Amino acid sequence: MPQPTKSEMRTAHLAYRRSLASQSRRKRALDDALVRATFDCIRALGVGGTNLAAYNPLPSEPGPANFAVQLTAVARTVFLPISLQGGILAWAAAGAGTSEAGALGVSEPSGARYTSNVLRSCGLVVAPALAVDRSGMRLGKGKGYYDRALEQLDVPVAAVVYDEEVVDAVPHDAHDRAVDLVITPSGFFRV
Numbered sequence: 001m002p003q004p005t006k007s008e009m010r011t012a013h014l015a016y017r018r019s020l021a022s023q024s025r026r027k028r029a030l031d032d033a034l035v036r037a038t039f040d041c042i043r044a045l046g047v048g049g050t051n052l053a054a055y056n057p058l059p060s061e062p063g064p065a066n067f068a069v070q071l072t073a074v075a076r077t078v079f080l081p082i083s084l085q086g087g088i089l090a091w092a093a094a095g096a097g098t099s100e101a102g103a104l105g106v107s108e109p110s111g112a113r114y115t116s117n118v119l120r121s122c123g124l125v126v127a128p129a130l131a132v133d134r135s136g137m138r139l140g141k142g143k144g145y146y147d148r149a150l151e152q153l154d155v156p157v158a159a160v161v162y163d164e165e166v167v168d169a170v171p172h173d174a175h176d177r178a179v180d181l182v183i184t185p186s187g188f189f190r191v
Contacts, residue, residue: 006171009139013130013165017060020162030162031064033185038067038126041158041181041188042074047123053079053091054126056108061128062160068094071126079118081145082108089149091118116149125150127179129159136178136191137170150177158183 004012020027042048052075057063064070071078071094078094092109119125127146129138138159140146150157158181166182181190 003169003171006139009167009171010130010141013139014060016162016164017130021060028064030185031062031067034063034160034183035067035070037183037185037187038071038158038160039074041183042071042124044188045124045156047156048074049076050123051075051077051079051118051121052124052126053081053119053122054094055128056080057128062162079114079122080109081149082113083145087144087148089116089145090114091116116153119149119153119155122155125153125155125157126183127157127159129161129165129179131165131167131170132159132161132179132182132191133167133170134182134191135169136180136182137172137176138179139170144175147175147177151175153177156180158188160184 054068054071056068068078068080079091080094082090084090090113092111092113131139157179159179160183163184163186181188
């Protein structure tokens with residue numbers, strides 16, 4: 001059987017997430033487990049007290065709405081992405097200023113903005129994904145925001161997905177950036 005294309009894989013994983021979003025009790029339990037696994041990963045890497053980068057999940061994405069806020073308990077600063085034109089991410093500190101819906105509908109902080117160079121100050125980048133394989137190739141939503149931000153970054157990157165989203169293979173192109181770790185409700189592992 002041929003490997004699915006990125007588009008086919010995105011469609012399947014988005015359908016799974018829509019289904020999961022309609023099961024609020026189950027999703028809440030999985031998201032709580034994801035938070036615990038993320039804290040376990042931070043402890044194991046010894047990066048508590050450093051800067052972290054994370055994201056504010058959409059209702060269908062892995063993690064509770066206050067995911068980034070919870071991470072501030074163990075970080076110096078948590079930087080959150082801001083979607084700019086041309087597929088570029090800027091970053092601002094969680095809790096700095098107010099939050100408002102950004103270009104992609106994601107809650108974004110309105111404080112001082114930094115380029116993706118700020119990620120070099122982080123002990124860990126916690127990135128969203130639709131799927132990830134055991135070699136660390138992540139499937140995003142197709143706009144390349146994170147691939148650009150993570151390019152030539154020498155900081156550990158962890159993709160956050162549900163267990164069912166760890167797959168045998170993610171189709172990828174030369175510009176796609178692999179992650180170093182995968183965090184699921186069942187725990188985390190290095191790739």
